Amino acid sequence: MIGQYHILEKIPEKKIRQQVRRLARIITQEYQSREPVLIGVLNGVFLFFADLVREISIPLKIDFVRVVSYGSQDVSSGKITLTKDIEVPIEGKPVIIIEDIVDTGLTLCHLVNHIKEKKPESVKICALISKLERREKEIQIDYWGFEIKEGFLVGYGLDYNEQFRYLPYILSLDMRDKS
Ligand code: IMP
Numbered sequence: 803m804i805g806q807y808h809i810l811e812k813i814p815e816k817k818i819r820q821q822v823r824r825l826a827r828i829i830t831q832e833y834q835s836r837e838p839v840l841i842g843v844l845n846g847v848f849l850f851f852a853d854l855v856r857e858i859s860i861p862l863k864i865d866f867v868r869v870v871s872y873g874s875q876d877v878s879s880g881k882i883t884l885t886k887d888i889e890v891p892i893e894g895k896p897v898i899i900i901e902d903i904v905d906t907g908l909t910l911c912h913l914v915n916h917i918k919e920k921k922p923e924s925v926k927i928c929a930l931i932s933k934l935e936r937r938e939k940e941i942q943i944d945y946w947g948f949e950i951k952e953g954f955l956v957g958y959g960l961d962y963n964e965q966f967r968y969l970p971y972i973l974s975l976d977m978r979d980k981s
């Protein structure tokens with residue numbers, strides 16, 4: 803139990819670290835001497851982003867966007883609002899969008915179109931978790947850590963009503979408990 807919620811599954815810190823290191827190794831190899839710009843999608847990505855960039859061993863630049871899509875519900879509203887845009891120039895640069903979790907794919911689809919308007923050299927997507935159950939937009943996730951079928955995950959940046967983001971591990975909550 804955590805608070806009033808039953809826990810269905812747990813992804814421990816060790817497994818998260820392994821995947822973060824693996825993704826960082828791939829990005830390091832693929833972007834040698836290209837100085838990619840990593841764009842993190844706030845707020846959920848904050849821990850993953852910080853851990854990932856520290857494991858990548860080539861020069862890179864960072865920036866963030868803030869996208870609001872969920873409000874206080876556990877289902878996507880389908881309405882995506884960009885409340886913070888990037889500030890570093892990305893024209894002609896290789897960009898990697900860093901996302902915590904891809905669910906319906908609506909957020910990333912919207913974001914990729916927005917980023918492409920700024921004419922980067924390329925745009926790739928790196929997500930810690932790809933959740934397959936509710937995908938609505940076919941979206942190519944170039945680098946991903948965990949693929950899960952269903953469930954609502956919290957911890958390691960992910961929240962439910964702004965709770966649980968601080969946890970160093972990931973939990974799958976039993977949403978039948980939600981009030
Ligand atoms: P999408 O637009 O449906 O792909 O949703 C993407 C965003 O929804 C993510 O960046 C998360 O902020 C949030 N989200 C989706 N699934 C979960 C989950 O299981 N736990 C917490 N947040 C989630």
